[in-house]
Amino acid sequence: MKNIVLKFLALFMLLSFTNVMANEHAATSTQTMSAHQEETYQSKPFSEMITGFLKSTGIVAFIHPRADELSATGKPMSDFSKGLGRIIMILITFLLFWLAIAKGFEPLLLLPIAFGGFLANIPIAGIAGPHGFLGVIYEAGLSNELFPIIIFMGVGAMTDFGPLLSNPKTALLGGAAQFGIFGTLVGAMVLAQMGYVDFTLKQASAISIIGGADGPTSIFIATKLAPELLGAIAVASYSYMAMVPIIQPPIMRALTTEAERKIKMTTLRHVSRLEKLVFPIVVLSLAILVLPESTPLIGAFMFGNFLKESGVVERLNDTLQNSLINIVTIFLGLGVGSKLAADQFLVPETLFIMALGIIAFGVGTAAGVLMAKFMNLFPGHKINPLIGSAGVSAVPMAARVSNKVGMEYDRTNMLLMHAMGPNVAGVIGSAVAAGVLISLFA
Amino acid sequence: METNLILEGFKFMGLGMGTVFVFLIVMIFVMQAMAKVIDRFFPEPQAADATAPAKKDNKTIIAAITAAIKHHREG
Structure with a gap:
């Protein structure tokens, strides 16, 4: 019995001793910790703390920008793009808010883009920088072109190729409208040759794809060929797509006669179902044979369409059309917005991009209408030239515009389904055009 | 500037528009061929036969209803 008690006592003493040792060790480590803290955090008088804090406020950062602040790409910036430029950019994002909310300009994308732009122009916080969350979003899905591809899957799941399949000829209208892309490319090169702007061929190609009137394709090409222009290109692309009902009708009216606008097309x-199911595979096979560079876009698009037409994966189809495309739209918008920082957006090139973009839209519209008139010179079913303008992608806005203008001249003339043919062909056409541009620089 | 950028632009245009049109024209021919093949070998079951007798039924039903109403009013 005594033995056991002794053993217990010994054990207790041993334990308490190690405990004391541990405590001593902890005390020394806290001492070194506080010594280490004092190295980085020096005790300062309270007045100095206040002035130091004031220097880190936004007000001071706007008026007296820090000399060592770097842009999101890690380059030094001018004082203008750190101060006044940022204020101007924030006001521009407010203008975009107004366009999206009050005027209904593609709010689904313009609002995230504009808010991303607002966040990207905050001084000091560096939200668009490599460690800010906008910068992280950009790296995660835009610099590697992932988000536009996912959007394309969703658009594919929403597309019905029925009208195109029932009147295949109208695909030519979707081809002609791609003239907007290449016409603008020549225009940009003329400007560069005359020395007004300093666009390289890559930059000019990225700008001219605005004429494809296809948001995800524009972003895809811009991030690949000229990421420094992405903000301006995306804003131009989406705002002009929203302005299709304003830009297109005057061009359509100017190029057609009253009799042509009243042409009634034969019913589709x-x-x-089998045709619709086989079509995505057929187009993708063609793309593989002719232009593998276009298969990322066409492949994603046809994947979405194939899921929809298969009719056996309703859940996946529903996700592509709704939740997935919505989630990716948020990230895509914010990521593009990160490129609206003052040092990248407030440059003379932006104005040229805006101007070239609207020319691209106009030329594409005109080319589609003229192509329809040209096709009417040949025997066969006549085509109402008003559906030619729907050859610029902008699904389904451009087709609705064709329908609306047609109804103005003949209330019984329903052109909507006829216009959907060139409309979806325009998506394929601009994806092919994008593939050509990529292959030229590969 | 040594290369003529305008000329480069036109080269791009020729190649680009050419490819787009070749692609779409081939696509049109394939679509037409596909429609013919599918129509010939895998025709969709015709739904028209099912609607024809339904129309006839409607007529007899309508006749019965009108007769019943007439009977009811007279009676």
């Missing part, structure tokens, strides 16, 4: 034939 019924397209079997």
